[in-house]
Amino acid sequence: MFGRVQDKGLDTSVVDTYEPNLTDITNARGYIEETxxxxxxxxxxxxxxxxxxxxxVKTLLYSPNVEMLISQSPLKWQRVRPRVGSFALYSTxxxxxxxxxxxxxxxxNIQVQ
Numbered sequence: 830m831f832g833r834v835q836d837k838g839l840d841t842s843v844v845d846t847y848e849p850n851l852t853d854i855t856n857a858r859g860y861i862e863e864t865x866x867x868x869x870x871x872x873x874x875x876x877x878x879x880x881x882x883x884x885x886v887k888t889l890l891y892s893p894n895v896e897m898l899i900s901q902s903p904l905k906w907q908r909v910r911p912r913v914g915s916f917a918l919y920s921t922x923x924x925x926x927x928x929x930x931x932x933x934x935x936x937x938n939i940q941v942q
Contacts (some may be wrong), residue, residue, distance in 0.1 A: 836873040870934040877927050
């Protein structure tokens with residue numbers, strides 16, 4: 830259903846910061862320190878589908894969590910989150926359409942100082 834080539838990405842964010850007490854302002858190197866960063870891998874999926882199939886697949890976009898098959902041997906599933914947003918599904922004069930949407934993979938790469 831979905832093509833073999835997908836786009837992978839990474840969104841990073843600052844998890845926690847603090848403001849140290851500065852006693853020597855003239856030699857200070859900054860006043861906000863990061864103590865932790867996090868990252869969420871994401872993947873944009875593409876499919877060229879019949880309109881009837883898009884009607885079924887669009888229910889994935891309503892779901893807060895979806896199980897994605899990541900290995901057939903051994904059988905492995907991974908929980909992913911479809912991103913919230915607006916989606917162009919199809920034109921009513923078409924019988925097929927290109928559908929794409931982005932999913933967030935489980936959080937990784939949390940670094941703490």
